[in-house]
Amino acid sequence: MSAALRLVGVERHYRQGDARLDILRGADFTLASGEAVALTAPSGAGKSTLLHVAGLLERPDGGDVLVEGASTIAMSDEGRTALRRDAIGFVYQFHHLLPEFSARENIMLPQMIRGLDKKEAGKRADELLSYLGLGPRGSHRPAELSGGEQQRVAIARAVANAPLVLLADEPTGNLDPRTAEHVFETLMTLVRATGLAAIIATHNFDLASRMDRRITLNDGKIVELA
Ligand code: ADP
Ligand code: MG
Secondary structure: OOOOEEEEEEEEEEEEOOEEEEEEEEEEEEEOOOOEEEEOOOOOOOHHHHHHHHOOOOOOOEEEEEEOOEEOOOOOHHHHHHHHHHHEEEEOOOOOOOOOOOHHHHHHHHHHHHOOOHHHHHHHHHHHHHHOOOHHHOOOOHHHOOHHHHHHHHHHHHOOOOOOEEEEEOOOOOOOHHHHHHHHHHHHHHHHHHOOEEEEEOOOHHHHHOOOEEEEEEOOEEEEEO
16 A cells, blocks of 8 residues: 655755755655654744645655655646645644634535535535534634634544545644643544544644654654654
């Protein structure tokens, strides 16, 4: 079986005035299906950069990202966008839900962009809402939800198209400990139930210790932690 996601010799640099910041310097990593991996590293180490490159939101300056064994290096922007839409889900520290739409509509939108009709998308949204204990919240707009509910809706939206890979960038970083625990449980329940592969960036070592593996960034390379 091919890995859900592979990074091979990934390079990423940013320019800052005259200086060049080398954020990723030959990052190698393999993520298997069904596996939850914690990414912990100090602020500024390149966690978000790594997730953006892994999630095809940014192109690497060198190396390759393989999604289910398929190289993306030579893909057009359109090809990358389509692959991202079908295969990858994102959750951020802030929910980024569309404020003028209900929770249910927020979960429907990515499915409709992918070509599902309203009825099918609504059915899947209702299933996800109910599965995540958000059934009664479907008609609420994001501003009418608690922080934990907003994040759980964002998780439902991220998996609406049944991706292979979920990338979460400090998804509980903005939540109080009890809510963080609930949102983390939600994420892990989904990973376990669906065989989704996940990389979850977090500063919370307790949550990290409950994932399958832990990685960090050291000098632009991915290092496995004990
Ligand atoms: P982390 O998520 O671990 O806090 P980031 O990946 O956000 O780290 O950032 C890593 C480094 O790259 C930081 O020094 C940051 O300032 C820099 N950086 C991130 N994005 C850009 C960008 N678009 N342009 C220039 N520098 C950037
Ligand atoms: Mg970050």
